[in-house]
Amino acid sequence: MDSTPDADDLRRDQAHLIHSLHNRGFQEQAHVWVSGYGATLVDENGREYLDALAGLWNVIAGHGRGELGHAAARQMSRLGYASAFSGSTNRPAIELAERLAALCYPRINRFFFTCGGAEANESAFKTVRFYWKLLGKPAKTRIISRSFGYHGTTLAAMSATGLASYWPMFEPRVPGFVQIESPYPYRFHPPDAAADDPRTPGEMAADLLEEAILREGVDNVAAFIGEPVQAAGGVIVPPDDYWPRIRQICDRHHVLLIADEVITGFGRTGDWFALGRYGIEPDLITFAKGITSGYFPLGGMGVSDTIADALDSADGPQTWMHAFTYSAHPVGCAVALANLNILEREELLPRGPQLGRAAAAAPEDARIASARRRGSRAGAVGGGGTRRRQAD
């Protein structure tokens, strides 16, 4: 790298900060980011960088949106914080939940807010267990997820995350979390499939869920969690026949389907949420990131009307004793509302697929073995040692 980080800033950083995925070597060359505009990040040396990942997949409306800062300032001046535990609420949270109900899957109309995606997934794991206990099936506690899946790094979320590099220094993982293989089209190899197996790769990958449910025991499995497009695992778009079959398998065995839309939510695939294009709905959805374009930490969980009714029915010792101080934070909800206004006013959602097509079409390049895209996440599979087409 040819930029020279400010030595004093980095010295102070290294003296007092622990970073996510902490690595002292990487931090020697860390960027000190000081500003941003549009799709551009600026470091303290004034060097500009195209932000290829929109922050960490979250800055969907782009950098430098003063409007979001004004929304936060207005809400902080009026009411910076108040409890939203049962018995309290606030207007930005009410308005945001109502707005999400209109944007989200038809059966999902009730929302719980968190500070981010890991808390959202933890909330979903606890809620599916809660739901089955209420229904008199207390053994249904296990969660099935997939290799290459990313669901966060708190202890249960880490145990669902299917990237093994996140585990070893923190194990043992939480019991009851089980992984199946990703449907990753580039690398999926159906185990023990006969040559004349009539099923498609997508169907075979989905059937791994059924095998896992039967292996673990139908009465022991609470839910399956998956990202509609696996993102942090490497932007993995499944075959089109994968998700409909997953939904059928979940229904057949009374297993709840949690769609982790922390990255796919709010337009990344071109739709507000990603499973609608497959003609299915999840039972629970988790979201974060794009809901505020990253300007304020906010995530959450949406649940089906059936699960919402169960929540409403619980009382006394069966109460849903799950809570976060910052759930339904009025400032976060106000920023989210302003962000949704931007996405709608500037009609940014239809741009997702356009950008994806552009990026996937551009490198007509011998090294690219296959390109995968859904919306504006573009991934491709390529190999070394061949010639890239001249850009001009």
Place this chain on the structure above:
Amino acid sequence: MELVADKRTKAEFMPEENVGYRVHAASQVRGMFTRMRGDVYNLAPCYITQQTQIDHMVDILGDSIEAVLGK
């Protein structure tokens, strides 16, 4: 974008080659920043990214791969 040592066999690079990290470093020199998953270069730009910027990102990525792996 998953970088592989051999397109035919889909063999991965050896971890000690640090191919992903080196491509990430090369792309930063050229003015682009992301986060890798091993040897997978993730692209998920802001929705307001302009067409010329998308083209530039593709060029930077191609040049960076070429700088690390050769032609």
